[in-house]
Amino acid sequence: MPFGLVSAWNKRRRSKSHDHSDPWVYKPAEHWQIEEQTPRATKRHHGSSVFTLREMEVATGSFREENFLGKGGFGRVYRGTLPSGEVVAIKKMELAPFKEAEGELEFRVEVDILSRLDHPNLVTLVGYCADGKDRFLVYEYMKNGNLQDHLNGIGEAKMDWPKRLRVAIGAAKGLAYLHSSTAIGMPIVHRDFKSTNILLDTNFEAKISDFGLAKFMPEGQEIYVTARVLGTFGYFDPEYTSTGKLTLQSDVYAFGVVLLELLTGRRAVDLNLGPNDQNLVLQVRHILNDRKKLRKVIDPELSRSSYTMESIAMFANLASRCVRVESSERPSMEECVKELQLIIYTNSKGLGGVTYTFRKLY
Numbered sequence: 001m002p003f004g005l006v007s008a009w010n011k012r013r014r015s016k017s018h019d020h021s022d023p024w025v026y027k028p029a030e031h032w033q034i035e036e037q038t039p040r041a042t043k044r045h046h047g048s049s050v051f052t053l054r055e056m057e058v059a060t061g062s063f064r065e066e067n068f069l070g071k072g073g074f075g076r077v078y079r080g081t082l083p084s085g086e087v088v089a090i091k092k093m094e095l096a097p098f099k100e101a102e103g104e105l106e107f108r109v110e111v112d113i114l115s116r117l118d119h120p121n122l123v124t125l126v127g128y129c130a131d132g133k134d135r136f137l138v139y140e141y142m143k144n145g146n147l148q149d150h151l152n153g154i155g156e157a158k159m160d161w162p163k164r165l166r167v168a169i170g171a172a173k174g175l176a177y178l179h180s181s182t183a184i185g186m187p188i189v190h191r192d193f194k195s196t197n198i199l200l201d202t203n204f205e206a207k208i209s210d211f212g213l214a215k216f217m218p219e220g221q222e223i224y225v226t227a228r229v230l231g232t233f234g235y236f237d238p239e240y241t242s243t244g245k246l247t248l249q250s251d252v253y254a255f256g257v258v259l260l261e262l263l264t265g266r267r268a269v270d271l272n273l274g275p276n277d278q279n280l281v282l283q284v285r286h287i288l289n290d291r292k293k294l295r296k297v298i299d300p301e302l303s304r305s306s307y308t309m310e311s312i313a314m315f316a317n318l319a320s321r322c323v324r325v326e327s328s329e330r331p332s333m334e335e336c337v338k339e340l341q342l343i344i345y346t347n348s349k350g351l352g353g354v355t356y357t358f359r360k361l362y
Contacts, residue, residue: 048126050129055129056136059088063076067079074210075092075095077090079141088126088138089138093137104135106213107135110212111128114211124207143202151195162347167204167262171198172336179251189251190251192214234268234269238253239325239326248333249330251333255322255333265300291313314342314346
C-alpha cells in the first residue's frame with residue numbers, strides 16, 4: 001500500500017513544495033495516477049514502504065563501491081541492508097536531464113504496478129524513495145543476479161539444462177500471470193521482457209523485473225495502437241515495430257527470444273559478430289525444426305548428460321513458434337507454460353530422473 005503511506009512520509013519531510021508544475025517536487029497521492037494506464041483501484045496483496053534519502057544512504061553505506069551490483073538503463077543498483085536486517089537491492093535513478101521526465105513516469109508505473117501484483121515469479125517491491133529529486137526503487141535481493149550474466153559466462157558456473165528449463169517455466173508463469181488479468185481485472189503487457197530482466201534467486205527460480213514500460217491493456221481490447229515503439233532492440237515484436245500495434249503476443253515474441261538464448265547461450269543481439277549474424281532470431285530461426293542442424297546451435301557449454309535431444313527438439317519448436325512474424329501464429333503464455341511442463345517431464349524421464357510433478361499454471 002505505498003500510496004497510503006505517502007501522508008506519513010509527507011509529515012517526515014521538512015520542506016515541501018506546492019508547485020505541481022515541477023514534476024520533481026513532492027506531490028500528494030492523487031497526483032500519482034498514471035494517465036490512461038491506471039485501472040480502478042484494486043486490493044493490493046502486499047505493502048511497500050516509503051523511504052527517505054537518508055535511509056537509502058544508511059542502507060548502502062553512502063553508496064559504497066563495495067555495495068555496487070551493476071548498472072542498467074535506469075541507473076546504478078546497490079546492495080543495501082535495512083534496519084530490520086533484510087538485504088535488498090536498491091536501484092538509484094541516474095538519468096541525463098533530457099530523460100528525467102521519462103524516467104519519472106517509468107518510476108511511477110513500476111511502483112503502481114508492483115504494488116498491485118503478487119506472484120512468486122515477479123520480483124517483490126519492498127519500497128521506494130521519492131525524496132526531492134532523488135528516486136530509488138527497493139527490491140528483494142536476488143543473489144544470483146540476472147539470466148544473461150549466467151548465460152554469457154559472468155556467473156560462477158554455466159547452467160545445466162534442467163536449471164535452464166526451470167528458469168524458462170518460471171518466467172513463463174510470471175508472464176502468464178500478467179496476461180491473465182486475474183490480479184487487477186485487465187491484462188498487462190510487460191513490453192521490455194528480456195534476459196537481463198529475469199532475476200534469479202538462490203535456487204535459480206526466475207522472477208521478472210523492471211516494469212517501467214509495462215502497459216495496462218484497454219478494458220475489453222486486445223490491441224493497443226501507439227506511434228511510439230518502446231522496448232529493447234533484439235526483443236522487438238516485428239508486428240509491433242511495423243504497425244505500432246502492441247498485444248500480449250508482443251511479450252510472447254520476446255519470450256521466444258529468451259528461449260533461444262537459453263538454448264544457444266548466445267545474446268539476442270551480438271554487435272561483435274558480422275552484420276548478418278548479429279540478430280539471434282535471424283541466425284537460427286530457419287533451423288529450429290531441423291534436428292540434424294539443431295545440434296549445431298545448442299550451447300556447447302551444456303553438459304550432454306543434462307539433456308535429451310527429444311526435450312531440446314520440443315523446446316526449439318516452442319521457441320520457433322513464439323518468434324513467428326505473424327502474432328496470430330504464436331502460442332499464448334498459458335500454452336507455453338503447459339508445453340514447458342511437458343518438456344521438463346520429457347527430459348527428466350529420458351534421463352531416468354525423478355518424475356516431474358505438474359503444478360498449477362501460474
